[in-house]
Amino acid sequence: MAIFTQAEWAAIFLSLKLSLYTTAILLVIGVPLAWYLARYQGRFQSVAQAMIALPLVLPPTVLGFYLLVLFSPQSSLGQLWFTLSGEQLAFSFSGLLIGSIIYSLPFTLQPLINGFKQYHQSYQDVATSLGFTFIHQFLNVILPMCKPAIITAAALTFAHTMGEFGVVLMIGGNIPTETQVISIALYEHVELLDYQSAHKLSLILLVFSMIWLTVLYRFNRQNYSWA
Amino acid sequence: MMENIIRLNFTKGKKTILQGQLNWSNRSADSIVGISGISGSGKTSLLRVLAGLEPEVKHHFRFNNICYSDYQAADKNIGVVFQHAHLFPHINVIENLKLALKAAHHKAKRGQANQVTSHKFELEQVIDGLAISDLLDKSVEQLSGGQKQRVAIARALLCQPCLLFLDEALSAIDKENRLEILTWLKTVNREHQLPMFFISHDSFDLQALADEIISVNDGKLISIQPIELSALSMGGGLNRAILNVQFDHHIQEHHINAYRLIEADSLKPNNGVLIYAKGVKAQSAITRILVACDQVAISTEANFNSSMINHIECKIVSILPLDETNQSVEMSIKGSASQMLYAQLSNYSIQRLDLAIGSRVWALFKLSASIAI
Structure with missing residues (x-):
């Protein structure tokens, strides 16, 4: 009994893999970056905020277009990548991953920055006076205290990457098992007027997103208010 | 040091x-x-x-x-x-x-x-x-x-x-x-x-x-x-005498503690003076009792027929004006080299009792247990 074709399964797994990698990498980059930005008060604050929010408002195709240009074998980045890895960046999974990381960055940073901003200076003073060095403070106090924000950031990043389309289309194209994610496979079905297959894939994305967000909000309710 | x-x-x-x-x-x-x-x-x-x-x-x-x-x-x-x-x-x-x-x-x-x-x-x-x-x-x-x-x-x-x-x-x-x-x-x-x-x-x-x-x-x-x-420069608040005392004995049936005065410099108990305060038996050997100046009355003769349980013989060391109607009287406790008591008295009382520096007086006061630290 085959609900999905092999190609569709491949697209589903590729989307999951892309989301997982993107989320993991973004958390590693995002936690220190968000900690810094939550405390940054310098003159470039507005510029930094704008840059983080940019992928929210920019059409994904614009971002995708610039990335495509940047990734092309004619560009220095594309050339460097080719020398290092022996493959080209555009139309590859690695290229897709970099695109996703940039595109989903605000979904990681915003919840983290909000979470870290709740960790007032006064809590830091208490933790320091108790005798926690910064690294112990981060592990024993800050991360546990900001756990809801971290879970939100991870869940939103994952879900957002699952639903990615425009950037992928521009820089990834439509190569099965390499760059053909669910949304691209769906697009192809519609182009070929195969509405039945399109329904299946749409439904699975819809149901997945609904359940994912419900679970997130159900279990990540902040059961304390910030004093 | x-x-x-x-x-x-x-x-x-x-x-x-x-x-x-x-x-x-x-x-x-x-x-x-x-x-x-x-x-x-x-x-x-x-x-x-x-x-x-x-x-x-x-x-x-x-x-x-x-x-x-x-x-x-x-x-x-x-x-x-x-x-x-x-x-x-x-x-x-x-x-x-x-x-x-x-x-x-x-x-x-x-x-x-x-x-x-x-x-x-x-x-x-x-x-x-x-x-x-x-x-x-x-x-x-x-x-x-x-x-x-x-x-x-x-x-x-x-x-x-x-x-x-x-x-x-x-x-x-x-x-x-x-x-x-x-x-x-x-x-x-x-x-x-x-x-x-x-x-x-x-x-x-x-x-x-x-x-x-x-x-x-x-x-x-x-x-x-x-x-x-x-103590005197403690702005705003009432002036209080700080008495360092040592627990001496407990009077069970009346829930009263008796303390012996400790000399601040030598830390030796002063055998002449006992201070009484309501309360259960004190925990630590040496405690501190605060006597607020507005709770101290002055008598010019020994008056044991008073409800004030403490009556301590003192000598007036200084009298300083507090405001238009009141003065602060500083007294040294008889037999103690270092411990002082303070009383806040009206000008009228000071005149009536004819108090002056060097006068021999009895300080009368009662203490609730809570004041012993």
Whole structure:
């Protein structure tokens, strides 16, 4: 009994893999970056905020277009990548991953920055006076205290990457098992007027997103208010 | 004698927050230093700098032979109770306390941290002492302001400090419970040999607890004086006599304690004078009794037919005007070289009794138990 074709399964797994990698990498980059930005008060604050929010408002195709240009074998980045890895960046999974990381960055940073901003200076003073060095403070106090924000950031990043389309289309194209994610496979079905297959894939994305967000909000309710 | 030093110069832009230098010798290694001054004078800034929480401020702080200013904030091993308790909101009360134990563990393992500690504080002991056993499973937001402060004190002790800073740490606790905690803090101070720096706007708290008083005014460190000397300069509040006493005996059927006066300089009991206060048997051998000047009456002859249980023979040392109608009478207790009593009397009474410097009088007063610390 085959609900999905092999190609569709491949697209589903590729989307999951892309989301997982993107989320993991973004958390590693995002936690220190968000900690810094939550405390940054310098003159470039507005510029930094704008840059983080940019992928929210920019059409994904614009971002995708610039990335495509940047990734092309004619560009220095594309050339460097080719020398290092022996493959080209555009139309590859690695290229897709970099695109996703940039595109989903605000979904990681915003919840983290909000979470870290709740960790007032006064809590830091208490933790320091108790005798926690910064690294112990981060592990024993800050991360546990900001756990809801971290879970939100991870869940939103994952879900957002699952639903990615425009950037992928521009820089990834439509190569099965390499760059053909669910949304691209769906697009192809519609182009070929195969509405039945399109329904299946749409439904699975819809149901997945609904359940994912419900679970997130159900279990990540902040059961304390910030004093 | 241990030489203690505080020297700092705390400025923000062109504004001076706090500056000055104090040198003094402790009377004992576990002394309690009170910090007094009107709000905005720089009391909190002083403790923040000394605790290392204003890392950009250059300062020198040496106390009990430990040069605290050589250590990073997390390594100083100074416990701090902040005015607003700042308990961590994501964990409950007992977890907040256990976090402090964890911090103590990290400090002990860290080579560069100050490893001097007072006698170890056990979890059960601070929970009992601060009467917070009913709160352990509660979340922080369920607590009242006073309860939060109790937990914050417990937390600061459990990080096993060798010096404790209290910044208005009892301000949200009501008067009755406050005395209980003050008494307990004094016991902790003596039994654990834990010195304290203690900010309070309440002159009673300072006189009950402090051995020395640092005066801060308008961003300047003014002075540090023994509490007995700074009693008169305790701005605003009522003048109180501080009597150091030793528990002598308990009169069971009337719930009255009798105390013997201790000479402040020699620490020897004075055999001539007994002070009576209502109460159960005192816990510690040497305690402090505060006698507020407005509770003392004066008689020019021995009058044992009075409901005032204490009648102590004194000699008037000075009479100073307080305001248009009242004067403050300072008396030395007969047979004691160092202990004083104060009475607030109206001009009319002073005239009527014909009081003058050198007059022989009897000070009459009664004490409720709560005043013995």
